[in-house]
Amino acid sequence: MRERLPEPQAILQVYAVIVVMLSGWTIAAFLWKMSAWLLILNLGELLAIFSYGMLVNLIESLIVLSFLLALCILLPSRILRDVFVLRGTILSIGVIAAMMVFVVLNMRFGLQTRSSVLIGPFVVILLTALLLGSASKIRWLATGIPWISERLTIFLYILVPLFVILSAYVIFRNIA
Amino acid sequence: MSGLSRRDFLKASAALAASAALGKAARVLSSAHSQSVDRPNILILVFDAMSARHLSLYEYARETTPNLKKFAERSAVYHQHYAAGNFTTPGTASMLTGMYPWTHRAFNYRGMVDRALVRRNIFHLIGNEYTRFAFTQNLWADILLSQFEEDLDFHLPCDSFSQTVHSLVQPDDLGNDRHMAYYAFQDFLNPRVDDSRNFPGSLLIASADLARALATRDTASADYPRGLPTNYDYSYENASVLEGIGRLVQSKLLPSSPYLAYFHLWSPHDPYNARKDFIGIFQEALKLEPKSQHPLAGRSLSEQRLQEYRLEYDEFIADLDSEFGRLISSLESAGVLQNTYVIVTSDHGELFERGEFGHATALMYAPVTHIPLLISAPGQQTRVDVHSLTTNLDLLPTLLHILGKDIPEWVEGTVLPGFGGIEDLSRSIFPMMARDNAAFRPIEHATFSMINGTYELFFFKGYRDYADRFELYNLQEDPNELQDLFGKDITTASQMKDELLEAVSAANRNYQRMKS
Numbered sequence: 007m008r009e010r011l012p013e014p015q016a017i018l019q020v021y022a023v024i025v026v027m028l029s030g031w032t033i034a035a036f037l038w039k040m041s042a043w044l045l046i047l048n049l050g051e052l053l054a055i056f057s058y059g060m061l062v063n064l065i066e067s068l069i070v071l072s073f074l075l076a077l078c079i080l081l082p083s084r085i086l087r088d089v090f091v092l093r094g095t096i097l098s099i100g101v102i103a104a105m106m107v108f109v110v111l112n113m114r115f116g117l118q119t120r121s122s123v124l125i126g127p128f129v130v131i132l133l134t135a136l137l138l139g140s141a142s143k144i145r146w147l148a149t150g151i152p153w154i155s156e157r158l159t160i161f162l163y164i165l166v167p168l169f170v171i172l173s174a175y176v177i178f179r180n181i182a
Numbered sequence: 183m184s185g186l187s188r189r190d191f192l193k194a195s196a197a198l199a200a201s202a203a204l205g206k207a208a209r210v211l212s213s214a215h216s217q218s219v220d221r222p223n224i225l226i227l228v229f230d231a232m233s234a235r236h237l238s239l240y241e242y243a244r245e246t247t248p249n250l251k252k253f254a255e256r257s258a259v260y261h262q263h264y265a266a267g268n269f270t271t272p273g274t275a276s277m278l279t280g281m282y283p284w285t286h287r288a289f290n291y292r293g294m295v296d297r298a299l300v301r302r303n304i305f306h307l308i309g310n311e312y313t314r315f316a317f318t319q320n321l322w323a324d325i326l327l328s329q330f331e332e333d334l335d336f337h338l339p340c341d342s343f344s345q346t347v348h349s350l351v352q353p354d355d356l357g358n359d360r361h362m363a364y365y366a367f368q369d370f371l372n373p374r375v376d377d378s379r380n381f382p383g384s385l386l387i388a389s390a391d392l393a394r395a396l397a398t399r400d401t402a403s404a405d406y407p408r409g410l411p412t413n414y415d416y417s418y419e420n421a422s423v424l425e426g427i428g429r430l431v432q433s434k435l436l437p438s439s440p441y442l443a444y445f446h447l448w449s450p451h452d453p454y455n456a457r458k459d460f461i462g463i464f465q466e467a468l469k470l471e472p473k474s475q476h477p478l479a480g481r482s483l484s485e486q487r488l489q490e491y492r493l494e495y496d497e498f499i500a501d502l503d504s505e506f507g508r509l510i511s512s513l514e515s516a517g518v519l520q521n522t523y524v525i526v527t528s529d530h531g532e533l534f535e536r537g538e539f540g541h542a543t544a545l546m547y548a549p550v551t552h553i554p555l556l557i558s559a560p561g562q563q564t565r566v567d568v569h570s571l572t573t574n575l576d577l578l579p580t581l582l583h584i585l586g587k588d589i590p591e592w593v594e595g596t597v598l599p600g601f602g603g604i605e606d607l608s609r610s611i612f613p614m615m616a617r618d619n620a621a622f623r624p625i626e627h628a629t630f631s632m633i634n635g636t637y638e639l640f641f642f643k644g645y646r647d648y649a650d651r652f653e654l655y656n657l658q659e660d661p662n663e664l665q666d667l668f669g670k671d672i673t674t675a676s677q678m679k680d681e682l683l684e685a686v687s688a689a690n691r692n693y694q695r696m697k698s
Contacts, residue, residue: 028385032371035383039370045620046290048297051362058366059383066386105389112392113379120396179359 010079012090020074020094022158024067025165027102032059054179057172064169070098091152093138100134221311221440222560223522224581225431228277228446229502230270230320231541233531234263235549236492236499239556244464246499249507253526253556258566258600260555264573264633265530268550268615269542270322273529273574274446278303278326280578280593283614284689287621291542292322292369294361295329296621302592304578305333305442308585313438317342318446319413319423321368323529324353327444328361336434343426344416346398349373349391352415374414408455408494413448420449420457424505428512436518442581446529447502452540454491454498461497468492471662477648478544478629479537492534521560523584527574528553542617546631546640547663551613557601568600571633573611576603610634610678612685619644624690632682638663639678641686652679 011017036056043052074094078087086093107126115122141147234240237247239254240261266276267283275281275288275295279302283289287296295303305314316327317338324340331337337360341347349372353363371384373391382388403410410417427445435441467489475482483491506526513519530541533550541550553574575595582589583597597603616628627644636658642651654668654675668675 031385032383035370035381038381039383042291043365045618046293047365048622051365054359054362055366055370058363059371062371062384062387066384069386102385105385108392109373109382109385109388112373113381117392117396123392123396176359179362180356181358 010083010087011075012078012087012094016090016094017071017075018159018162019091019152019155020098021067021071022160022162023095023098023155024070024102025063026158026161027099027106028066028070029060029063029161029165031106032063035059054175057175057179060169060172061176063165064173070101073101074098089142091155092141092148095151095155096134096137096141100130100137104130104134221585223435223440223518224308224312224442224525225518225522226442226444226525226527226577227427227506228274228318228323228444229450229526229528229554230323230446230448231451231530231532232499232528232554233533233549234261234528234552234554235531236496237554239554243468244496246496247503249503249510250526250554250556252507253510253524253558255565256562257524257526257556257558258562258568258598260557260572260598261567261569262571263527263553263555264551264571264611264613265528265553266573266575266611266613268530268546268613269617270320270529271326272614272616273553274320274323275326277527277529277574277577278305278330278444280304280575280595282575282594282612282689283616284612284625284686285594285692288326289614289616289619289625290621291617292325292365293621294325300329301333302590303330303333304444304581305330307578307582307587307590308442309587310335311440313435313441315435315438315441315443316446317427317444319344319416319418319448320446320451320529321353321364321413321415323446325361325364328353328364331360335438340413341416343423344418345410345422346412346417347415349387349415351387368415405458406455407458407461408453411449411455411498412453413451418448420447420502420505421508423447423449424509428509431513431518432516436516439521449502450495450498450532452495452532454494456494456497456501460501460504463500464493464496471664473535473662473664475537476545478642478645480543481539482537483539488534488537488539491539495532495534519558519560523560523581524556524558525577526554526556527577529574542615544615544629544642544645546613546615546629548638548657548661551631557598566600568598570599570605570607571609571611571635572598573613575611579603607635610681610685612682625686630682630686632678632685633657634678634681637674637678639668639675639682641679641682654678 036059074097104127107130108123111123111126117123236242237250238245239247239250265273267273267289271293272283272289275286276283279286279295286299288294308314313335314333315336316334318324318327319340321340327337351367353360353367356363371382371387373382373388374380411420435443472485531550531553532541533543533545533547536545538545573595576598579589579593579595580598580601583602599605611633613631614628616625619625619627630641632639636656638655638657640653642648652668653666654671655663656667
């Protein structure tokens with residue numbers, strides 16, 4: 007089984023992309039709502055909410071990563087495993103961006119018209135599929151995408167300890 | 183006689199009438215009390231957003247509540263009962279703590295009682311010799327109940343008796359930290375399908391919930407042409423909820439007697455999704471006096487649209503009333519009512535006028551604060567009408583008094599007339615709306631209201647593009663609040679204004695002192 011998985015460094019790079027995108031979204035939402043919360047919640051309570059957010063981020067990021075690793079195991083290695091940094095990064099960005107577009111379009115138009123909220127994610131998924139097919143043939147993409155994911159690993163040094171500490175805090179709140 | 187103002191005269195007249203009625207009330211209720219044992223059960227039914235102004239029980243033109251009227255024949259019926267706030271958080275918190283919103287500080291959307299005051303609640307004061315049970319379908323009320331978790335023996339999840347749950351993750355799943363879990367999930371991570379402007383904190387949960395909502399959004403059915411009743415997080419049927427409550431009382435609570443059970447239902451809160459049997463039951467249009475749009479009306483709806491909403495609301499009340507009738511019949515058949523105080527009330531009312539619809543509005547006119555209160559004592563078979571001014575802060579001291587417990591000095595309500603309380607005709611009550619004001623600071627941006635005798639004074643303070651302003655109405659002579667007397671009845675206006683400003687100032691001063 008281990009042979010079917012990518013190198014740990016490759017997994018780490020792709021995981022960094024996932025974590026940065028998901029946490030970035032959550033932190034933006036947290037800051038967006040904070041002005042209303044400041045009317046009613048104290049700092050300890052704000053920390054508790056943020057902790058729940060980070061715990062959920064940890065779980066979400068592991069789910070997305072597990073999905074990619076499952077694909078690695080299921081697909082022939084030349085399709086994903088051997089080019090995991092490049093295609094894993096594109097897939098992560100594509101899947102998460104499609105969700106972002108879906109939610110943002112819902113925030114803009116609501117669910118009243120299916121086409122308004124579904125066309126955006128569909129376009130993103132189409133672009134992702136195109137990139138997956140062509141990225142290795144386009145030099146600047148083939149080098150640029152792994153470079154970006156490698157740079158993003160720096161955030162893991164901040165976010166992973168934060169995940170662990172804040173998740174422990176949530177667990178403590180629920181067993182205390 | 184020269185010192186007797188018109189207002190004093192009206193008060194004195196009301197006092198004479200009320201004292202005669204209350205003498206009868208006291209006799210009837212003491213007779214009912216004598217039939218009960220030492221520790222009666224207490225069953226509180228709160229119907230969210232039920233305005234007394236829309237109940238035929240209180241002379242509304244449409245026959246919305248035949249079953250409540252029937253129940254009233256064995257109850258004390260309070261005719262001038264007002265909520266302390268105009269939406270769930272302040273209204274419910276005041277009922278459960280016996281304090282005004284400016285004291286307990288739960289006056290924002292999703293607000294909480296001041297953390298230093300959470301033991302000041304009915305469940306704590308009743309004590310653990312009672313089995314204390316709580317259930318609400320209203321998530322904002324559930325935040326408050328979660329704050330009182332330490333004083334509850336049973337706290338049922340909000341989605342109990344529901345048909346559909348819209349979100350993957352619910353705060354009820356995290357029982358030990360329920361109120362913070364509420365904020366984390368319902369107010370942060372989960373999307374709100376009804377409010378697309380909301381910025382959900384979790385992409386995966388939001389995408390999954392929205393995808394599911396897209397797949398199942400056509401919720402109208404043959405029985406519910408407008409869709410199932412919903413609190414936007416769960417969908418339910420009134421019949422299921424009230425039948426569930428009936429079963430719960432008989433199978434779980436009765437064996438745990440004595441009990442204090444608090445049931446806070448979502449209906450008739452919007453959306454007003456009545457069952458098909460109740461749609462179209464009110465054919466005749468109401469003859470209502472038109473009211474001009476108020477500058478602080480958030481929606482600026484046309485009179486026609488407001489009347490459509492009003493009709494749907496009335497139909498939904500009739501639907502709920504029908505199920506309430508079935509619940510009372512089943513409890514009566516099971517003998518539950520012989521040893522149980524049954525209290526029926528609401529947390530706030532609903533408004534369809536001046537361009538505004540709903541309740542959490544700057545417009546605190548009577549339909550949004552005037553709520554029903556019926557209390558049926560164990561074995562009571564006679565109706566008693568109480569016309570004196572009461573507020574939902576009074577429920578807590580009344581229950582303590584009934585059970586022979588001491589009433590703490592911090593309680594701001596008084597024992598209800600008819601249950602040991604004396605009628606105080608000089609009493610003032612202070613409903614308020616301060617949803618945009620920080621809970622930790624003095625209140626400077628709010629609509630304050632003060633009711634005294636037959637008069638109601640409003641103080642709109644701190645609204646943007648709207649100069650601070652007072653309005654005064656005589657609720658007896660002008661129940662529709664059309665004639666602003668503030669510049670006309672100078673004596674009354676001046677007296678009430680001084681009293682209200684002093685009360686606001688004291689509340690702000692007290693809170694600052696308490697926090698320091």
